[in-house]
Structure formats: C-alpha cells, structure tokens
Amino acid sequence: MKLDILALAAHPDDVELSCSGTLLKAILNGKKAGIVDFTRGELGTRGTPEIRQQEANKSAEILGLSARENLGFRDGFFKNDEEHQLEVIKMIRKYQPEIVLANAFDDRHSDHGRASQLSKEACFLSGLKNIKTEIDGVEQAAWRPKVVYHYIQSIPTQPDFVVDVSEVWEKKIASIRAFASQFFDPNSNEANTYISSPEFMKMVEARAIHYGHEIGVQYGEGFNVERMTGVGDVFDLL
Ligand SMILES: [Zn+2]
Numbered sequence: 752m753k754l755d756i757l758a759l760a761a762h763p764d765d766v767e768l769s770c771s772g773t774l775l776k777a778i779l780n781g782k783k784a785g786i787v788d789f790t791r792g793e794l795g796t797r798g799t800p801e802i803r804q805q806e807a808n809k810s811a812e813i814l815g816l817s818a819r820e821n822l823g824f825r826d827g828f829f830k831n832d833e834e835h836q837l838e839v840i841k842m843i844r845k846y847q848p849e850i851v852l853a854n855a856f857d858d859r860h861s862d863h864g865r866a867s868q869l870s871k872e873a874c875f876l877s878g879l880k881n882i883k884t885e886i887d888g889v890e891q892a893a894w895r896p897k898v899v900y901h902y903i904q905s906i907p908t909q910p911d912f913v914v915d916v917s918e919v920w921e922k923k924i925a926s927i928r929a930f931a932s933q934f935f936d937p938n939s940n941e942a943n944t945y946i947s948s949p950e951f952m953k954m955v956e957a958r959a960i961h962y963g964h965e966i967g968v969q970y971g972e973g974f975n976v977e978r979m980t981g982v983g984d985v986f987d988l989l
Contacts, residue, residue, distance in 0.1 A: 757848035761866035772916025785818035798932025810929035839873035859905035910973025
C-alpha cells in the first residue's frame with residue numbers, strides 16, 4: 752500500500768508528542784499516513800512493551816493511520832548500521848512515501864539523534880537500485896522520498912517551518928493520552944518520570960502555542976530541515 756507521508760520514530764509515542772497533528776492534518780486533507788516505530792520502548796520506566804503496543808494501536812486508530820509497524824530494534828542500543836538501515840529501507844520501499852518525518856537531529860534521548868541519522872541515511876540509500884531488498888521473497892523497487900523533515904521533540908529548537916495544527920489539536924492530545932501508561936494519570940501507582948507529570952503535558956501544549964504564535968495560529972508543530980525547502984507558488988505560504 753502506498754502512503755503519502757510516513758513518520759519514523761525511535762519509540763512508540765515520539766510521533767504523537769511531536770508531529771501527530773501534522774499527520775492528522777494530512778489525513779484531513781485526503782492523504783494516507785503511517786508510522787514505523789523502531790523499538791518497543793522496552794526500557795521505559797512505566798508500562799510494558801505489550802501495553803505500549805496496545806497503546807500504539809489505539810493511537811493509530813485515533814489518528815486514522817493507514818499503517819503502523821514496529822521494527823523491534825533494541826531500545827537504547829540499536830545502531831545506525833547496514834543491518835538496521837536495510838530494515839528501514841524495506842519500510843520506505845514498502846510504503847513509498849513522498850514525505851518522511853524523522854526524529855530530531857539531536858535530542859535529550861540519545862536514541863532520537865541516532866534514529867534521525869538512521870532515517871535520513873535509509874531514505875537516501877533506499878533510492879539506490881543496486882541495494883537489493885525483499886519482503887516475503889518479492890524483490891522491492893528502489894524508492895527515495897522527496898523530502899525528510901525532522902520533528903522537534905524534547906530540546907526546543909528554532910523551527911525552519913511550522914505546521915498549523917489548531918484544527919486537529921484535541922485529536923492530537925487524544926493520541927498522546929492513548930499512551931496512558933506513559934503520561935499523567937492521577938490513578939496510576941507507577942513511578943513518576945520525566946514525562947508522567949501534569950507539567951509535562953502543559954509543556955507540550957505551551958510549546959505548540961509558542962510555535963503556533965510564531966505563525967499567527969493557535970497551535971503549531973515545528974520542523975527542522977537539512978535541505979532548503981521551497982514552494983511552487985508564494986501564495987502556498989501562510
Ligand atoms: Zn523517544
């Protein structure tokens with residue numbers, strides 16, 4: 752199945768926190784979107800890989816995704832090497848997205864920066880036809896996404912562009928809350944973590960309000976790019 756936009760992420764919930772509003776907006780505009788999570792987040796303090804898988808499925812339903820997969824890489828220790836690049840290339844060739852969203856270049860969690868590099872390199876290599884991959888014995892055709900945009904997660908950076916997600920804000924929050932084991936729940940007896948406090952959710956909203964304010968809307972999601980972005984018509988810009 753071909754997708755228009757594919758988000759790659761080190762952990763289940765990275766996308767929800769950083770760019771699920773952008774996926775929702777694309778879907779609202781008739782595009783097909785999907786997520787490929789690299790790990791099951793098994794090193795997370797709260798919840799279990801099984802619970803997080805159920806939560807990821809619930810969020811996929813809320814978002815209206817056409818596909819969501821988990822590559823089962825080792826949380827904390829996956830590498831940006833040939834073996835892992837080939838697994839990501841298989842996903843890019845399977846879904847043939849025009850746009851790929853990837854983790855932040857450099858972030859609080861060291862997996863994010865590594866996933867960012869892995870995603871970027873896999874997107875390039877996926878376009879080389881002499882790199883052979885197959886799924887279920889069927890050889891895949893080369894495919895290179897037109898662009899890779901890096902979403903902003905823990906460390907705030909100056910975005911290169913901001914997507915207006917005001918219209919889908921409530922749904923974005925619902926997609927984050929689908930990960931009930933990770934975020935603030937007054938009835939939870941699990942250990943408190945960096946992301947489980949009520950203040951963390953306020954930070955997520957404050958960040959979106961700040962980026963939204965920069966472009967004159969209520970809520971925004973910011974992205975960084977390596978290559979200059981362009982538009983065909985200046986009226987496509989807000
Ligand atoms: Zn993460």
